[in-house]
Amino acid sequence: MRRFSYLLRLAGKSAWNRRGTLGIIVFSIALSTTLLLGIEKLRTQIRESFVQSVSGTDLIVGARGGSMQLMLYAVFHLGGATNNMGWDSARKIAEKDEVAWTIPISLGDSHKGYPVVATTGAFFEHYRFRSDKRLELAEGKWIETLFDVVIGAETARKLGYSPRQKIALSHGGSGARLVEHTDKPFTVSGILASTGTPVDRSLYIGLAAMEAIHVDWRGGAPIPGLRITAEQVTRFNLEPRTITAMLVGLKKRSHVFAFQREVNEWKSEPLMGVMPGVVMDQMWSMVNTGEQALLLISALVTATGLAGLAAAILAGLGERRRELAILRSAGARPLDILILTACEGGLIVISGVICGLSALFVLVAAISPILADNYGIFVYLSPPAAGEWALLGCICLAGLAASLFPALRAYRMSLSDGLTVSI
Amino acid sequence: MGCSGGETGENPAAFAVFLKNVVFKWPGQQRPTLDIPIFSVSPGEHVFISGPSGSGKSTLLGLVAGIFSPASGTVFVNGVCLNELGSAKRDMFRGDCIGFIFQQFNLIPYLSILENVLLPCRFSPLRLERARALSGSAAAEARMLLERLDLSPSLWGRPVNRLSVGQQQRVAAARALVGRPSILIADEPTSSLDADRRKVFLRLLLGECRSTQAALLFVSHDQSLAEDFSVVAHLPELNRAGGEEAS
Numbered sequence: 001m002r003r004f005s006y007l008l009r010l011a012g013k014s015a016w017n018r019r020g021t022l023g024i025i026v027f028s029i030a031l032s033t034t035l036l037l038g039i040e041k042l043r044t045q046i047r048e049s050f051v052q053s054v055s056g057t058d059l060i061v062g063a064r065g066g067s068m069q070l071m072l073y074a075v076f077h078l079g080g081a082t083n084n085m086g087w088d089s090a091r092k093i094a095e096k097d098e099v100a101w102t103i104p105i106s107l108g109d110s111h112k113g114y115p116v117v118a119t120t121g122a123f124f125e126h127y128r129f130r131s132d133k134r135l136e137l138a139e140g141k142w143i144e145t146l147f148d149v150v151i152g153a154e155t156a157r158k159l160g161y162s163p164r165q166k167i168a169l170s171h172g173g174s175g176a177r178l179v180e181h182t183d184k185p186f187t188v189s190g191i192l193a194s195t196g197t198p199v200d201r202s203l204y205i206g207l208a209a210m211e212a213i214h215v216d217w218r219g220g221a222p223i224p225g226l227r228i229t230a231e232q233v234t235r236f237n238l239e240p241r242t243i244t245a246m247l248v249g250l251k252k253r254s255h256v257f258a259f260q261r262e263v264n265e266w267k268s269e270p271l272m273g274v275m276p277g278v279v280m281d282q283m284w285s286m287v288n289t290g291e292q293a294l295l296l297i298s299a300l301v302t303a304t305g306l307a308g309l310a311a312a313i314l315a316g317l318g319e320r321r322r323e324l325a326i327l328r329s330a331g332a333r334p335l336d337i338l339i340l341t342a343c344e345g346g347l348i349v350i351s352g353v354i355c356g357l358s359a360l361f362v363l364v365a366a367i368s369p370i371l372a373d374n375y376g377i378f379v380y381l382s383p384p385a386a387g388e389w390a391l392l393g394c395i396c397l398a399g400l401a402a403s404l405f406p407a408l409r410a411y412r413m414s415l416s417d418g419l420t421v422s423i
Numbered sequence: 424m425g426c427s428g429g430e431t432g433e434n435p436a437a438f439a440v441f442l443k444n445v446v447f448k449w450p451g452q453q454r455p456t457l458d459i460p461i462f463s464v465s466p467g468e469h470v471f472i473s474g475p476s477g478s479g480k481s482t483l484l485g486l487v488a489g490i491f492s493p494a495s496g497t498v499f500v501n502g503v504c505l506n507e508l509g510s511a512k513r514d515m516f517r518g519d520c521i522g523f524i525f526q527q528f529n530l531i532p533y534l535s536i537l538e539n540v541l542l543p544c545r546f547s548p549l550r551l552e553r554a555r556a557l558s559g560s561a562a563a564e565a566r567m568l569l570e571r572l573d574l575s576p577s578l579w580g581r582p583v584n585r586l587s588v589g590q591q592q593r594v595a596a597a598r599a600l601v602g603r604p605s606i607l608i609a610d611e612p613t614s615s616l617d618a619d620r621r622k623v624f625l626r627l628l629l630g631e632c633r634s635t636q637a638a639l640l641f642v643s644h645d646q647s648l649a650e651d652f653s654v655v656a657h658l659p660e661l662n663r664a665g666g667e668e669a670s
């Protein structure tokens with residue numbers, strides 16, 4: 001043991017003595033580690049972030065169309081709905097026996113690039129994320145009056161809003177020339193606690209409020225000459241005629257297939273129900289090929305790095321023959337030489353992996369806000385997960401295997417060279 | 424392979440080095456490089472070994488050190504038959520009993536002077552123990568040896584590759600001596616030194632060997648150094664194989 005720790009120290013000093021060459025190898029191993037783990041992390045966390053955003057929802061119901069599209073706009077507020085579903089259908093579905101709860105959702109407006117979601121109190125009550133966490137307020141109150149808005153944690157943080165702030169919503173999702181609903185300002189009533197889901201980046205208003213800001217609109221534009229003030233609007237019927245989609249929770253999960261069939265065969269209008277898990281599986285199988293290709297490429301990069309490692313140690317052996325002969329003369333066994341050389345490889349791999357992990361942490365910290373802002377994908381710093389540990393283990397093992405090759409060479413060399421090295 | 428002392432009645436245990444009927448052949452070579460009927464070195468004896476280049480001097484030292492094994496014959500060091508030891512045991516035995524000085528590039532570049540001297544103590548617990556017993560600690564013993572070999576403490580902090588060749592050889596001598604091995608093997612340690620330095624180095628080395636009572640096997644082409652040795656051996660005269668040159 002004492003001898004091993006001495007050999008380890010010796011290997012460290014020897015490697016440090018040749019840090020110029022070996023530094024490049026450490027760099028390339030660090031790069032491979034960052035790449036391999038980064039892709040793995042991104043892959044798993046993107047999935048996690050998607051899956052966690054819809055826990056508890058059994059079925060997403062909307063107008064018939066692409067199931068993936070429905071999922072993307074209903075849950076992640078990405079893209080837009082081409083068709084709406086009728087409010088009467090939504091109410092009929094909600095009254096069905098097997099239905100435990102429904103969350104109607106109306107999209108279309110935005111505020112400074114953040115989507116505005118019109119919904120009911122059911123959303124705050126029944127929406128679940130990360131298996132069974134429910135929404136909580138960090139500050140303020142839930143929606144109480146017509147023009148109240150509850151905003152997500154990130155929306156509040158990015159825009160610097162606090163309760164009682166007055167804001168104006170814009171018509172439409174994005175684009176340069178958005179018309180603002182300045183005549184009917186909203187008041188921030190509460191700010192949600194952070195969830196790590198698209199909820200953080202949204203604003204929530206009541207369905208009635210969505211109707212209210214559009215009473216004097218037709219076909220996506222204000223009706224010329226008609227102005228209905230915020231006070232007058234309460235006299236109108238603010239029940240929606242259509243909504244974008246509806247999240248449905250069933251009393252019994254096992255009813256989901258029958259219920260889905262019922263929705264898909266809806267008489268009064270063409271509807272569609274999709275199971276979040278099934279759609280996500282479809283999405284994954286689409287991106288799977290790409291992911292595999294990426295993983296393969298980064299595995300090849302890693303292999304290149306490790307081949308470089310073996311080459312560098314091997315090339316170093318030539319100039320180190322002398323050194324190894326001296327060690328032998330001092331009583332080192334050929335086995336010690338093997339251990340010494342393998343330790344050197346191990347040290348290089350481990351420092352490469354540590355550098356790579358640190359780089360990954362810095363990288364994740366740097367890009368996670370960008371991902372969250374632009375794609376609603378939440379990637380966070382976390383200790384390596386099981387899959388990542390496995391990859392790390394693979395890199396280290398492969399590194400050890402790669403350095404065993406020059407180590408065996410050194411072993412044989414020190415056996416045949418003896419003590420006199422003729423160069 | 425047997426380990427008997429031989430019919431002639433010599434007792435191998437009485438010698439520091441004792442070779443009998445040793446035949447050594449390099450792999451791939453037709454004729455043996457060495458075929459030595461008998462060669463012995465008494466404890467504390469200083470032997471000067473000469474011979475033309477390629478005659479097998481370094482090979483002989485490798486046999487004594489247990490780096491190579493003879494095809495036949497027996498090699499005793501300190502009364503221990505090397506033929507009987509496994510290779511790991513031989514390595515350990517070498518670390519315990521033998522100090523080495525090579526022709527040049529004796530030092531490990533990334534270790535300090537002191538660490539270079541202490542190297543044998545890292546691999547041989549026996550030499551570590553002996554150094555401690557003699558000077559209190561291995562480092563103290565190393566410092567003492569360095570000073571006795573005329574290396575002033577002001578040099579100790581230097582990287583080893585900033586030392587002159589003569590200074591490097593003296594550090595190597597200190598390393599060979601640390602922990603008092605009973606045999607010193609020096610393979611042309613002076614050939615990269617000028618004539619004056621050679622004399623000075625040899626005087627220091629012999630003085631230290633005398634005070635530690637170590638046997639010295641000293642290989643050199645420089646016959647002028649032979650006068651300081653008690654025994655002078657010419658390898659071609661010991662060697663029936665006659666080496667490369669003879670063929």
Ligand SMILES: Nc1ncnc2c1ncn2[C@@H]1O[C@H](COP(=O)(O)OP(=O)(O)OP(=O)(O)O)[C@@H](O)[C@H]1O
Pocket residue numbers: 416417449450456474475476477478479480481482483667
């Ligand atoms: N590693 C080796 N493999 C094969 N043959 C070798 C090896 N080392 C030495 N020899 C051969 O053994 C013979 C003796 O070599 P050795 O190095 O012992 O000579 P030497 O007397 O030390 O010479 P020099 O004075 O030049 O150092 C030479 O003929 C050489 O070719």
Ligand SMILES: [Mg+2]
Pocket residue numbers: 420480481482610
């Ligand atoms: Mg030689």
